[in-house]
Amino acid sequence: xxxxxxxxxxxxxxxxxxxxxxxxxxxxxxxxxxxxxxxxxxxxxxxxxxxxxxxxxxxxxxxxxxxxxxxxxxxxxxxxxxxxxxxxxxxxxxxxxxxxxxxxxxxxxxxxxxxxxxxxxxxxxxxxxxxxxxxxxxxxxxxxxxxxxxxxxxxxxxxxxxxxxxxxxxxxxxxxxxxxxxxxxxxxxxxxxxxxxxxxxxxxxxxxxxxxxxxxxxxxxxxxxxxxxxxxxxxxxxxxxxxxxxxxxxxxxxx
Numbered sequence: 630x631x632x633x634x635x636x637x638x639x640x641x642x643x644x645x646x647x648x649x650x651x652x653x654x655x656x657x658x659x660x661x662x663x664x665x666x667x668x669x670x671x672x673x674x675x676x677x678x679x680x681x682x683x684x685x686x687x688x689x690x691x692x693x694x695x696x697x698x699x700x701x702x703x704x705x706x707x708x709x710x711x712x713x714x715x716x717x718x719x720x721x722x723x724x725x726x727x728x729x730x731x732x733x734x735x736x737x738x739x740x741x742x743x744x745x746x747x748x749x750x751x752x753x754x755x756x757x758x759x760x761x762x763x764x765x766x767x768x769x770x771x772x773x774x775x776x777x778x779x780x781x782x783x784x785x786x787x788x789x790x791x792x793x794x795x796x797x798x799x800x801x802x803x804x805x806x807x808x809x810x811x812x813x814x815x816x817x818x819x820x821x822x823x824x825x826x827x828x829x830x831x832x833x834x835x836x837x838x839x840x841x842x843x844x845x846x847x848x849x850x851x852x853x854x855x856x857x858x859x860x861x862x863x864x865x866x867x868x869x870x871x872x873x874x875x876x877x878x879x880x881x882x883x884x
Contacts, residue, residue: 641678642670645712645829652711656742659734662708665789669810673827675868676810680834683863684826690855691786691806691822692838695724697849698784698804704731708789709828710743714750716832721752723839726786729778730757733791735770764797772797787816788828795819808832812864822855825864 649666652658680688695701703726705717710730721728730743737758744758760773762780771794774780785798788808792815798805799819807820808831817823824831842849 641829642673645670645827649708649711652707655711655746656739657746658707658711659739661734662706662789666708669789669827672810672812672825672868675871676825676827677871678827680826680830681864681867683860683867684824684831685834687822687824687855687857687860688826688831688835688838690853691824691835692842693849693853694784694804694806694822694855695726695786695835696839696842698724698726698782700782701726701784701786702778702782703728703786704779704788704790704794705729705743705747706732706789707739707743710746713829713832714747714752716829716836717747718751718753720786720832720836720839721754723836723843725754727778727782728752728755728757729775730755731774731779731787731794733771735760735773764794764801766797766800767793787820788832790816792816792819812861812868817861818858821857823857823861825861 649658649663653660653663701724703717703721705728709717717728728747730740732739740758744755747755756775756778760775762774762776763772764774764779771791779785782803784804784806786806787795790807795805795807795816796819805820807816807823808826808828809817809823810825810827811817812825817825
């Protein structure tokens, strides 16, 4: 990867870009995924590139859902595997959860590369290199899944995902936790709990919160109700306030 000075004002953002490009070179990510990342990155600029309070509330709710699940599954695609495989491994072991390789543009070779990459990062309970089931209502490669993974899961985490699969999982009665920077996307609006945050910030924070719940004397047996629409509205109100503030001339913003 290119050498990026740590003092660069866009260091974290540029590092993510380099990881994605490296993932593409290794056959983990696809060009379409790089485009999707750029779209999400625009929203992260509007969020101030920080985890905002509404994301924190969603992370807390997601941790309760994953900790109280009977069969939690993390659905991981090429972008997430390229950006933060160690965070995936940490979260999966802390819950603990099954990790399923779940791809929109699926080939056997790409699935195997992703499996080797995730195992090297520390993922142990991994499925999805071969699929043996399909999600009802979907067509093509996006429907492919596994019986031991998505099909039997009660709580599923999807990150940088497409709306079709999120809707299909919800129709099956599953609790879906989404990590999506765009609060207007179909994924964000279809999920049970949407974390409007950047995935490399959200997954470590989620693992920390799960670990905190695991250390409690009283175990989490079921998730508490979460008003996802209300939380998405909070995200949109934040974006509106930030845009209005940024739109003010500098002399008006000065104290």
